[in-house]
Amino acid sequence: MxxxxxxxxxxxxxxxxxDHSIRFVELKQMNPPTAQKWGExxxxxxxxxxxxxxxxxxxxxxxxxCIDEWKIQRRQIRFVVPDQLVIIRKxxxxxEIQEDEMKGYLYLELGSSIHLPFEEPIFDYYPLSQNEKTKxxxxxxxxxxxxxxxxxxxxxxxxxxxAADISPLALYRLxxxxxxxxxxxxxxxxxxxxxxxxxxxxxxxxxxVMRPFALPFNLDHWEIRYDNMGTMDFKYTGEANExxxxxxxxxxxxxxxxxxxxxxxxxxxxxxxxxxxxxxHPMIQAVTEEMKERFEAPVERLLVDSTNKGKTxxxxxxxxxSLGLALKEVN
Numbered sequence: 204m205x206x207x208x209x210x211x212x213x214x215x216x217x218x219x220x221x222d223h224s225i226r227f228v229e230l231k232q233m234n235p236p237t238a239q240k241w242g243e244x245x246x247x248x249x250x251x252x253x254x255x256x257x258x259x260x261x262x263x264x265x266x267x268x269c270i271d272e273w274k275i276q277r278r279q280i281r282f283v284v285p286d287q288l289v290i291i292r293k294x295x296x297x298x299e300i301q302e303d304e305m306k307g308y309l310y311l312e313l314g315s316s317i318h319l320p321f322e323e324p325i326f327d328y329y330p331l332s333q334n335e336k337t338k339x340x341x342x343x344x345x346x347x348x349x350x351x352x353x354x355x356x357x358x359x360x361x362x363x364x365x366a367a368d369i370s371p372l373a374l375y376r377l378x379x380x381x382x383x384x385x386x387x388x389x390x391x392x393x394x395x396x397x398x399x400x401x402x403x404x405x406x407x408x409x410x411x412v413m414r415p416f417a418l419p420f421n422l423d424h425w426e427i428r429y430d431n432m433g434t435m436d437f438k439y440t441g442e443a444n445e446x447x448x449x450x451x452x453x454x455x456x457x458x459x460x461x462x463x464x465x466x467x468x469x470x471x472x473x474x475x476x477x478x479x480x481x482x483x484h485p486m487i488q489a490v491t492e493e494m495k496e497r498f499e500a501p502v503e504r505l506l507v508d509s510t511n512k513g514k515t516x517x518x519x520x521x522x523x524x525s526l527g528l529a530l531k532e533v534n
Contacts, residue, residue: 215365216278217528220353221285222251222398223420224435224483225269228518228525236380236526238518242273243435245427253417254285256352267360280357281366281528286394286401286415288345289369290319293411294328295337309342321346329409341409343369368531370394370524371403371410374481377527378505384408388476389464391500393457394524395482395490397425397437400453402460404475414460418449434519437485450490454497478502483521 219226223246231239244265250258270276294317300308305328309317313324326344333339354364371392378384378392386407394401401415424441439446465474477500480491487504494502505523518526 214279215529216275216280216362217525218280218282218357218362219370219525219528220246220251220282221396222246222248222253222417223396224521225266226522226525227269227273227275228522228529229275230526230529233530234380236377236518236530238522238526238529240273241518241522241525242269242433243521244269245435248420248422251285254287255349256356259352259356263356263360266356270360270362275362277361277363279363279365281368281531282353282357282364283370283373283524283528284345284350284353284367286370286399286413287417288349289413289415290324290342290344291403291410291413292317292319292342292344293331294340294342296340298333298336298338300338305340309340313344317342319344323347325350331409341411366531368528369410369413370401371405371413373524373527373531374479374505375405375408375410375527376530377523378479379408380530381505383503383505389473390477390479391457391460391475392479392481393490395453395480395484395487397484400456400482402457404460404464406473412460412464414456416456418453419445432519434521435483437483439485446486450486450493453490454493457494475500479505481505481520481523487520 217228224243225246226243228241229239231237246265250261256262296308309326309328313319314322323346324344325347326342328343329341331339331341350367357364374392374394390405392403392405398420399415399417401413403413404411421441424439426438426440428436430436461475478494478498480487480502491502491504506520
């Protein structure tokens, strides 16, 4: 699944860029997932906005500094397509369309029978089910223009993009590798980060629906430091009530997605069996506790055993998405 723009290679640097950070992991071993080295850098507001590069010159300069500091010059990389750019949609096609014809058929139908909120997409698909008349597919799409801006950025700095992924799949890959995956569960993942939240529902290992949304972020209300392991540490210095309002907004969006899943997608046949919470927001534990109070399904945090150490120690929670990306097409 995800985007088949590039071929896969080994010993790849795994980069995740979002509105507030650049992060990387180099995998040491797959089982248990262990990092050889990793690093992160804070991005000031206005450089990447809603997943789109807004200030290319500043991003080039900062990423160039990161490449030098992390000693990852001229490496092959995987990267995550920002959540705000990605659409996941279930589509039906005629049953007679053969596998080797599917990409061409979908390309022709995009913009006519298959409608997306942008033109000129890159896309991939995953087969779900079929009957005598139709085949159901899960379509993953993003605007080619913005994805290729990232690929071209990396190439201009002499990094070689070899694979692109979407964040829910990268996280699920790590979740599964750690032995938590269950093909019979309906899992709702919540990526709760400093500037955004992404909700995604999985049936087994298949992401059925995704809902990303931004969080208000005022840099004047945050203190951002690096601890002795080089990990970013966020401390909120603004009015506590503002965070309470954010929490309530997150829980409202979560409830709306649950209702959509129950009534629009599944005709009340299924419900969520587990919540999985990850992210770099310093108040993630408070949200975890609040969810345990409000919802019947268990709430789990995705953590990597602290005894699995690479050269730089155990991978912090901030880097779990990069670690999951590193598990893509390892063999």
